[in-house]
Amino acid sequence: MSANEDQIKFWNEKAGREWVALQERMDANLSGTYAAVMAFAAAQVCEHVLDIGCGTGTTSLALADAVGLRGKVTGADISRPMLELARRRAQDRANVSFIEADASTHHFTPQSDLLFSRFGVMFFDDPAGAFANLRTALKPGGRLAFICWCTALENRWASAPLAAARPFLPEQPPTDPLAPGPFAFADLDRIRTILDGAGFQDIHIEKQHGVMAMGPDSAVIAAQTLQIGPLSRAVGEVDAPTRARIVERVSSALEEFRTPEGEIAPPTACWLVGARA
Numbered sequence: 001m002s003a004n005e006d007q008i009k010f011w012n013e014k015a016g017r018e019w020v021a022l023q024e025r026m027d028a029n030l031s032g033t034y035a036a037v038m039a040f041a042a043a044q045v046c047e048h049v050l051d052i053g054c055g056t057g058t059t060s061l062a063l064a065d066a067v068g069l070r071g072k073v074t075g076a077d078i079s080r081p082m083l084e085l086a087r088r089r090a091q092d093r094a095n096v097s098f099i100e101a102d103a104s105t106h107h108f109t110p111q112s113d114l115l116f117s118r119f120g121v122m123f124f125d126d127p128a129g130a131f132a133n134l135r136t137a138l139k140p141g142g143r144l145a146f147i148c149w150c151t152a153l154e155n156r157w158a159s160a161p162l163a164a165a166r167p168f169l170p171e172q173p174p175t176d177p178l179a180p181g182p183f184a185f186a187d188l189d190r191i192r193t194i195l196d197g198a199g200f201q202d203i204h205i206e207k208q209h210g211v212m213a214m215g216p217d218s219a220v221i222a223a224q225t226l227q228i229g230p231l232s233r234a235v236g237e238v239d240a241p242t243r244a245r246i247v248e249r250v251s252s253a254l255e256e257f258r259t260p261e262g263e264i265a266p267p268t269a270c271w272l273v274g275a276r277a
Helices: 005-012 014-021 023-029 031-041 058-067 080-089 127-135 156-168 188-197 218-225 230-235 240-257
Strands: 048-052 072-077 096-100 112-118 138-149 201-211 267-276
Touching: 005 014, 005 080, 014 023, 014 080, 014 230, 023 031, 031 058, 031 112, 031 138, 031 201, 031 267, 048 058, 058 072, 058 096, 058 112, 072 080, 080 096, 127 138, 127 188, 156 230, 156 240, 188 201, 188 267, 218 240, 230 240
Parallel strands: 048 072, 048 112, 072 096, 112 138
Antiparallel strands: 138 267, 201 267
């Protein structure tokens, strides 16, 4: 099996298709973390940016706005369905392009001033090797900026639906906290060790607390947790009545996070990570 083959398969099948279908909702959910990492990265006019795990192109388009017409943004992702949407969204933009590539092994040349990622770097089978490879994309002194999730328990958008659904789920294998997945970089020391081993310098990490603005309808949100996210992976092929019970139970659990304004907004916790080549 080649590196990241499981992730390539996953993001080119159900996960990629579901994300495309829910793109507007997903962008709304991640609006707070999006704003935080964009400010942290601080892309500048005329810079060349490599956007790792660019998905449907939301961050790539924003980075293209930041660098201007004399700058350039290249979005890289392994998901063909997501890249197809990204290219449609960017079809009139001269300063942004996309490549279908596994960033852990793709041959890069040192052309980028900024290596950026919003939740796109936690899925490598060999993260140390992947970041060593990514460093080859940076010019001397170029910088790295990404955001990743802290622990699942601190991110109730993920842990609360899983806890509510657990009585109805198939037996779950033991969880490896270091396995590729959304919370693989929850350990701050692990991030530092990986980046240091890959040759990055001036590593600095900040914690960012926020909320995930999931919308007003807890039943709709509960159904979406079965389409994409940690619960969608855990649920397997349960029958329709069981899925309906899960939606009901998750919908009830999400009410804990309803704001006075009527929004379901569970807390989030992320690491903002920066370094230099």
